[in-house]
Amino acid sequence: MNDDFKVKEDNYTYALSIIENMDIGNIEDSMNKIYKFQKVIQKTLVEGHDYGKTFYGSSKPSLLKPGSEKILMLLGISSEYEIIDKVQNYEDGFFAFSVKCILKKNEKIVTEGLGHSNSRERKYLGGKQDVYMLGNTCLKMAKKRALVDATLTVASLSDIFTQDMEDMTQFEEEERVETMSLKDAKDIKVTFGKYNGKTLGEIYKNDKGYINWLCEKSRDDGIARACKMLLSSEFDTEEIQKKADRMPPE
Structure with missing residues (x-):
């Protein structure tokens, strides 16, 4: 057995002994107090x-x-x-x-x-x-x-x-x-309102009106720009398709 392995084994044994000697009931009580304190601070x-x-x-x-x-x-x-x-x-x-x-x-x-x-x-x-x-x-x-x-x-x-x-x-x-890219814009997660937890890309697929509203009303420059990029990409895609439809067949 080499020295490094012996040291790791000794450390693991020591850590395990600490856990075994703990009063789990007291630990659980302390964790609950920490959680409640965090909630009080947030409020x-x-x-x-x-x-x-x-x-x-x-x-x-x-x-x-x-x-x-x-x-x-x-x-x-x-x-x-x-x-x-x-x-x-x-x-x-x-x-x-x-x-x-x-x-x-x-x-x-x-x-x-x-x-x-x-x-x-x-x-x-x-x-x-x-x-x-x-x-x-x-x-x-x-x-x-x-x-x-x-x-x-x-x-x-x-x-x-x-x-x-x-x-x-x-x-x-x-x-x-x-430096925001279109992918960055789609990946931005909203942390408020009815779409809390959803990305702008997900919202864009289901509710473009909300994206348009955020573009005009959001006080967050990053979100406003991201929404503008999403709406612009839609416009660009539509224009490309229109031009393709107007082109005579070869």
């Missing part, structure tokens, strides 16, 4: 303030700083920050910070989260922000990302929220909209 937090909207390409909304602070307040948890790495190059205008967020309850550490930000992120490039303010901006962003990372862990909320990326959401959404 209580406010979209657009405590968490960001779900943009296309993402299956979950992003937890924002105000939402994180509310969750920690509910749990009676305090936060502290520690800069674990930094670069401050004022001559070249480059700043980078890596921050640890330490969550405590009754002065005992519960968990930690990490966050990083630097001035070469695309959202800072080409901006008009004072280069000497970028350092402070990056530090605040790193702290915010570390806070959300820690909150998602301590509250077991990764099932319903993703990392705090609202600062990048607009850029990413614009980029996706600009």
Whole structure:
């Protein structure tokens, strides 16, 4: 028996012993409490303030700083920050910070989260922000990302929220909209209304009127553009067919 196999076998045996010594009743009770807590959070937090909207390409909304602070307040948890790495190059205008967020309850550490930000992120490039303010901006962003990372862990909320990326959401959404293909448009899943859970392609086959309505009324640029592409593809197909019908037989 080689050493690697022996180590794997020992690890498996140790993991199995942990499971065997667990009180399944207590575990089931804890899982139910986590599920109920998640439901309370979903009902209580406010979209657009405590968490960001779900943009296309993402299956979950992003937890924002105000939402994180509310969750920690509910749990009676305090936060502290520690800069674990930094670069401050004022001559070249480059700043980078890596921050640890330490969550405590009754002065005992519960968990930690990490966050990083630097001035070469695309959202800072080409901006008009004072280069000497970028350092402070990056530090605040790193702290915010570390806070959300820690909150998602301590509250077991990764099932319903993703990392705090609202600062990048607009850029990413614009980029996706600009590069969207017809297949991308068809695959976008609607997360609201009577067709909740259906893709635009599925809806298009059964209810083109609803696609037309979304094209005009949707406040989501990605969905509006996708609907326009679907309707345009229908028009193009019809025009091609009409031209083919008008052509004399060979």
